[in-house]
Amino acid sequence: AKKLDTYFSTPETAGPEFVGSYGGVIHEMTEARDVRMGQYGHSNQVAHHATYMYDAASQPHKTQEKVREVLGRLYTGSEIGQGYHGDEDNGEQSAWFLFSSLGFYPLVMGSGEYAIGSPLFTKATVHLENGRDLVVKAPRNSAKNIYVQGLKVNGKKWTSTSLPHDLLAKGGVLDFDMGPRPSAWGTGKNAAPVSVTQDDKVPSPRGDVLKGEGALFDNTSATSAAVESVELPVPARTKAVQYTLTSAAADQAPTGWVLQGSANGTTWKNLDKRSGQTFAWDRQTRVFSVASPGTYAKYRLVSTGKAVLAEVELIS
Known part of the structure; x- marks a missing residue:
């Protein structure tokens, strides 16, 4: 969490002294500077997971705060992007907006779950291809009430900051209770999204073992x-x-x-x-x-x- 705090608070200067191996200032650097969220450059897709990493650090209120700042400020049209503030590679910018405005995002690809952020609307309905509806309700939602106070999934209390894909694919109702101040929701011992590592251990992902000719x-x-x-x-x-x-x-x-x-x-x-x-x-x-x-x-x-x-x- 401290590393993330530093990441979001250290200004990007886009100065020629920090160009690294690029040899010159590139557009991602100036865009990150103009976003004014530290080193975070939403115009560059490799950063899109970063706001949701606070869920993994057991500080989900910071995920909620950063996600709503991006939704509220970086897609509205301004000198830094006129709605799209960088590359729209393969629909990534749109997909991030759609997922995040619903209140969840595929943080760990292939894990079969979504990390929870902060929904943008008081109500949104997704018509699923199986004919069912997924309804996201947040009646107290506003520009000030950006923090999740609690969540119910199909009427049952939900304490984790992740949602299984299999559950959402069946349709149902997500009820978000929103408020103006951070809460303890989602900070429990086992509330964080799935991780490929434990603590500081080096990950050991599965791999192909076949070694042969042909x-x-x-x-x-x-x-x-x-x-x-x-x-x-x-x-x-x-x-x-x-x-x-x-x-x-x-x-x-x-x-x-x-x-x-x-x-x-x-x-x-x-x-x-x-x-x-x-x-x-x-x-x-x-x-x-x-x-x-x-x-x-x-x-x-x-x-x-x-x-x-x-x-x-x-x-x-």
Whole structure:
């Protein structure tokens, strides 16, 4: 939290003495200077997560304060951007506004949850593709009442600063109680969003363990190979929990397969079986969880028919 405080309070000068390896002042530097939120440059998408990191530091009221400042000041049109204050790469600026104005944001990508901020409106309704509605209510919301005092999800008290995607996807009602001063809401021991690390430990993310010759293991989808039954070159006994398949061409991709494991290369056990699968486009990477993970010295992928793949990864 102290590091974040310093980050948001140390002015960006965009001076020529601080250009680093760029060799000159670039537009992100001057835009961050003109935003007047310290080193935070909302015009540069790599900073978009920073306001929500106070949730992880158990000081969610600062997330609420910073998010509402961005929503209230940086999208309204001014000398620093006329509504969009920098690059609108792939709709990122719009997506940040839409998520944040609803009161939540995908802080940890792929985690299946959203970090809670401060909703912008007194009421907003999202019409979901499954025909249901997600309704966000904050009746006391105002330019002064930016701090969350409490939250109810479908009528039940909610104390965490994160919301599961599966819950929101079913539709329902989020009731925010807003007020003019910070509250203790969301500061409990287990209230913070999910994290890939614990305290100061270095993260140890999962990775591909396959090391071998051939188009399927060369870490590029530019090459491809026909598959029917292919042994996966693991360097040692491995417990695989996920695997990826990358199509070469959508119409040549496998529709079914079995991932198998073996201790000796003679007796094989089915670890994950799939059927009726499709790849929507060429060179599409799909991720699968191993249904029955275990530790094995050998792995192989057996396709139910001849197919062509560009890459196979075994994640441990």
